[in-house]
Amino acid sequence: MKTLEKVNYKGFIWPLIIGIILWCITPWRPAGLSSQAWEMFAVFVATIVGCITKPLPIGGTTLVGLVVTVLVGLAPMKDVVNPKTGAVTDTGVLSAFSNSASWLIAMAFIMAYGISKTGLDNRIAYWMIRRFGKKSLGIGYAITGLELVLGALIPSNSARTGGVVWPITESISESYDSKPNSPSRKKIGAYLDFMAFHANILSTALFITGAAPNMVAQQMAQQKGYTMTWGGWFIAATVPVAVATVIIPLVIYKMFPPEIKEIPNAKKWADDRLAEMGPISKPEKIMAAVFALSIVLWVLSGFFKIPQLDSTFVAFLAVALLLVTGVLTMKDALKQTGAWNILIWLSILIFMAGKLISYGFIGWFSKLIQNGLHGISWEIVLAILVLLMFYTHYFFASGTAHMTALYLPFLSVAVATGAPLGLSAMLLAFTGAINASTTHYANGPASILATTGYVKQGEWWKMNFVLGIIYLLIFGIVGTFWMKIIGVW
Template identity: 85%
Template sequence: MKTLEKVNYKGFIWPIIVGIVLWCLTPIRPSGLSPQAWEMFAVFVATIVGCITKPLPIGGTTLVGLVVTVLVGLAPMKDVVNDKGVVVNQGVLSSFGNSAAWLIAMAFIMAHGISKTGLGNRIAYWMIEKFGKKSLGIGYAITGLEVILGALIPSNSARTGGVVWPVVESVAKEGYDSKPNDPSRKKIGAYIDFTAFHANILSTALFVTGAAPNMVAQQMAAQQHYEISWAGWFFAAIIPVAVCAVIVPWIIYKMYPPEIKETPDAKKWADERLKKMGPMSKPEKIMTAVFCMSLVMWVLSGFFKIPQFDATFIAFLAVSILLITGVLTMEDALKETGAWNILIWLSILMFMASKLISYGFISWFAKLVQSGLHGISWGIVLAVLVLLMFYTHYFFASGTAHMTALYLPFLSVAVATGAPLGLSAMLLAFTGAFNASTTHYANGPASILATTGYVKQGEWWKMNFVLGLVYLVIFGTIGTLWMKVIGVW
């Protein structure tokens, strides 16, 4: 006899309460906000609470939130266009055309190819051979790998999904039999999974081409007549990022210690595994070639604005080649459920965040901050703005959307109160990189690494809260002093 699937109905209680309470406050909403803006805020907050209480898996929770958005009239199903063919109201179906979500999905499928061919195992064995005497050493190795890739690949999601995650998975599973959604995850998999995420934050913060939000900040700073060059960003970031690269893996190691601390026989074991694998197989060679091609094209996409070099298109191209050459089958792609799950929930959350912007909630919030900080010294104003830039990311599933909405208003507020332009521009830009240390939906890499089964959602939020404070202190003190030394302000 068939039975119904298990649903955590208790998990619906808090999202419903929060949503209804906020919705009922619409008549007494703050002045300057339209009813639609406040109602969208209510639905969005209720959905985020649902992602925390988890009445359904996050894909199902966000899908319910999307249905509510349509039912209450805050968004149509299809785009509404005027007589001139211009979209005047974005429909929910358009959310599933989000390029960042598709990039992550394709990166997951590419990662399946790296695992299926054995290339990931080969890389993992090599890493264990070189750095595997201690688990902390593997953490530093992954951090170094990410930092190097940050200069080459202008998409933080592509770096994590296409390169780093397959290595982490192979090291954990094949190297130490540490499996996701299993007590063995604590052997080492959970530690290096979480370390890989923070390594991505550091690689993003080090280069202006490290991720799309950085380049948004660069363009918006220019509107305030401050030019951020590649070298200028790099030299401003190098010291705070270097300090973080040394202490963050160690903090994670102490806060979230792996059960396996030392593996004195790791080199011998890895050597034996590499010998057993023998020479690279044909699928491995094709996977390596496609992987290298993707790397080169991702690098070039940071310098040439050619449609065919779009990061998402490159991921589609790589997957197509893997299918044509027989490295992957369509069944392999369809079985990669993590890719399709992320495509659903990340697309929906980013759509909701875009509605908050289009209904004017974010612009109202920026003006509120500006008026509330009038007459206060610039140092306090800038500190408050950095904190707001960081903690408001709990309401965003996209760093690009967050930076687009708040960077220029916040920079304008800081400069208007007398804060140095260069310091304000760089601190707010760096905050847009490390504010990913908030939620499991904070950006693409978070969406990938928080859903692998190695780190539980509660652990992710708690540890990120601590490390968020670490970033705020290091960039706010060491970063500020360093930028004074090199003449940024």
């Protein structure tokens, strides 16, 4: 007998309560706001709360929010066009799915499956362990290096951790009899587990395609007139990430030292696994070549405004090449539910945020904060906003929901008080990556690595608090000066 799928109906309670309350106080909305602006705000907030309480997966939650937006008359299904001028007078919800960033990430997910299917990701991992794995600190740096490489290859930070990095660290830990939920966890497993998490933070910060929140920031910044390209983000992130890559593993090694300092068998362990894989295969070679071509074209797209070098087109080109060469099949592409899921929810959230702008809510909010901060220098305002962006993540279990809710308002406030657009856009975006150094539920990788039994929850929070301060100092000071040198502001 067939049964209904499980739905977390309790998760609808808070979105409904908050959304209805906000909607009902529309007659008493703040001065200067239209009723449509406030109603759109009510639907948007309810949707973001739903992304946190998760009555449905985020794709389903945002789809419900989109349906509500249409039902209450805040957006039509199709674009409304003036018959005389041909100009679009009201943007329809179907236009949301023409968002280039959403398609870029969807195609990147399919490319990532090619990396996994061919085994190229594991081969890279074993090569790095073989080269740097003689000491436990070296393993920590190898994991960091592995994540930085995978950050360019796999656009999902959870996929990088869950699919590649965690299985490798777990295997190394168990090979040295370091077990979770036992005193032996501190032999090496706890150190590697925690190191893997922070390596993921660094890889997320280094690439605009490192995680979905980065792409949200890109689209929100575009709505304020600032364009983030793949190459521009990478160049801006290179120096602060490089500094953090040197410092973070050392700090973790000192703060949470493994009992095993030397790992004489690491090279043999990696060699054995490479031997099991055999020589590099033709699919791996093609996959590596296609991805190398994509990286080159993504970098060039940041310097040359050629339509054919559009970042999203490059991703489509890469997937087409993988299909034509037989590395992937269309069935492989259709099976990537993560790709199609993100295409739905990212498109919808960006569309709803755009409606907040068109109805004037974001502009009103910016002026409100600007008036409240009158007389305070933009440097202090920007610093406060960065700290708020970082520490409010204690209240979010989703980096995407957090970025969608706060990035655009914060960026608008920073610019309104005189802060340079480029600096504000990049600093707030980077903060959306490093604020994972907070809780055990901060993002997908945290949920994976904090529940393995190697690191206790109290240890996770305490060490992340210290490392969070280090991240803020590195990106706030080193990152700001570096972006000044390269002309971001």
